[in-house]
Amino acid sequence: MSTRNPASTKKQAAVAVLAALGVTALAACGTDDAGEAAGKSGAPAPKTVTLVSHDSFNASKEVLAEFTKQTGFTVKVLKAGDAGEAVNKEILTKGSPQGDVFFGVDNTLLSRALDNGIFVGHQAKGLDRIPAEYHLDKEHRVTPIDSGDICVNYDKKYFADKKLAPPVTFDDLAKPEYKDLLVVENPERSSPGLGFLLGTAAKYGDDGWQDYWKKLRANGVKTVDSWELAYNQEFSGSAGGKQAKGDRPLVVSYASSPPVEVLYAEPQPKEAPTGVSTGTCFRQTEFAGLLNGAKNPEGGKALIDFLISKKFQEDMPLQMFVNPVAKDAALPELFTKHGVVVGKPETMEPGKIAEKRDAWIQQWSSLVLK
Secondary structure: OOOOOOHHHHOOOOOOEOOOOOOOOOEEEOOOHHHHHOOOOOOOOOOEEEEEEOOOOOOOHHHHHHHHHHHOOEEEEEEOOOHHHHHHHHHHOOOOOOOOEEEEEEOOOHHHHHHOOOEEOOOOOOHHHOOHHHOOOOOOOOEEEEEEEEEEEEEHHHHHHHOOOOOOEHHHHOOHHHOOOEEEEOOOOEHHHHHHHHHHHHHHOOOOHHHHHHHHHHOOOEEEOOHHHHHHHHEOOOHHHHHOOOOEOEEEEEOOHHHHHHHOOOOOOOOOOEEEEEEEEEEEEEEEEEEOOOOOHHHHHHHHHHHOOHHHHHHHHHHHOOEEOOOOOOOOHHHHHHOOOOOOOEOOOHHHHHHHHHHHHHHHHHHHOO
16 A cells, blocks of 8 residues: 555556655546636535545546446546655645545555644545454544555465475575575665565564564665566566566565466466465555545545445455455455465554654664665
8 A cells, every 4th residue: 555556556566666755747537627616716516526646546437437427526536656755745735735535545654644634534434344453543534445465475486496485474584595585675765665664573573673684684685776676677476577587586565466467467377476475464554535625525525435335445456456445345356366365464553653664764774775
């Protein structure tokens, strides 16, 4: 959640690399010259509301047109790289942001954004339709928009051919029968890699996760820098991995990856070629917030309200391959037929993530990459 994460990347099952501090070229859509006058003394109210996001944001034209019809505001989207990079850019420009609303900060990065004061409070209309478990900021500086689960995915054909049951839990991954089968992403550079590390810390505790990773290392875990490399090069179960002759039948990806494999296959198979090890999951939640110093706060608030509307929430799954958080939003058949419901994902308080994240990444590097 990052996010994560581009429409281009989450559409391939989803994720962006947690990049080093920097700025990428911004991609824009839906511009409106009226926005140029925003913030100038005596200028008319801007007709454009600018949404800054990581590269994964995507919405159907029909849904964005509905927002314009309802409010009179046109949405302009500025895509600012992966989730970590985009958040860092907003921290650097605090008080003079590129836009009005930021979408895509997730629970692994939330404390960094809040501690740096890049958002101002807005209690969105319809917030009561979102379960309490997603409300991580009592001051409503951010609004929960979507959720997803980072989980190990497996190649169904590989395990069927070997007559071997696929792993289900974190413990299973360290067993001898799964030696040299798992590929993971570096948590210093990859959003799902970080989520998976946090999942192991949540599962085994502050003093136990290191021993678990020692077991994984002894069991032949392979580490690469990005989800793209892991999923589309090393993983034998994905369309890209098959073309690249990937030889790892286990990969850290998303619970929403199997529906993606079905959607983009020609012809579409009756069953997804990949499965999800549901006992290896970490819950990501993505948020949107009104940026401190927004030139169009009225439009920004209206957009945040719209992001949790039933119409937008039901559009998200097939646009960004994430789950809606609103209770009244239905999932598409592709998700209900080929996706999985993760009943008890691992979670962690944003404050603890903020406190431990950097030290854990450093410890992980010394344990796994040495």
